[in-house]
Amino acid sequence: MNHVRLLSSGLLLLTCLVPGGASAQSATHPSIADTSRTAFNAADVNKDSVLDVNEVVADSILAFGRVDTQRTGFISFSQLPRHSPERFRRADRDADGRLSLGEVVADRVHEFFLIDSNRDGVLSIEEVLSYAAAQRRTASK
Numbered sequence: 001m002n003h004v005r006l007l008s009s010g011l012l013l014l015t016c017l018v019p020g021g022a023s024a025q026s027a028t029h030p031s032i033a034d035t036s037r038t039a040f041n042a043a044d045v046n047k048d049s050v051l052d053v054n055e056v057v058a059d060s061i062l063a064f065g066r067v068d069t070q071r072t073g074f075i076s077f078s079q080l081p082r083h084s085p086e087r088f089r090r091a092d093r094d095a096d097g098r099l100s101l102g103e104v105v106a107d108r109v110h111e112f113f114l115i116d117s118n119r120d121g122v123l124s125i126e127e128v129l130s131y132a133a134a135q136r137r138t139a140s141k
């Protein structure tokens with residue numbers, strides 16, 4: 001089962017850069033920056049070194065399929081071991097305790113615009129890293 005590993009390059013392209021909880025800080029984990037770069041490169045389908053919203057949506061859909069292995073159409077919190085509960089609740093718009101594909105995509109697109117700090121409509125690795133660092137600071141408070 002490399003379920004957990006897949007997650008790190010998938011669903012949570014942006015979130016998994018921001019692993020919630022102290023376990024993420026363990027020395028045996030790849031650094032946040034390394035994880036972020038790997039996820040970023042995987043999502044950058046056209047290799048122009050930035051992520052546009054289409055790439056983020058496509059990555060979300062692919063990642064959803066990788067997590068929802070039983071094809072239920074939903075992802076439960078237990079399928080997202082690296083996700084923070086707050087993030088899950090925020091994404092779960094209808095509060096039914098599970099995430100539909102629509103909810104996952106909506107949450108990722110919402111986050112896309114949060115990360116795009118210079119408002120040029122694409123994400124650079126620098127924007128992703130600084131967002132991840134900011135999230136991490138918030139999480140550790």
Ligand SMILES: [Ca+2]
Nearest residue numbers: 044048050051
């Ligand atoms: Ca790209």
Ligand SMILES: [Ca+2]
Nearest residue numbers: 092096098099
């Ligand atoms: Ca839901």
Ligand SMILES: [Ca+2]
Nearest residue numbers: 116120122123
């Ligand atoms: Ca940008």
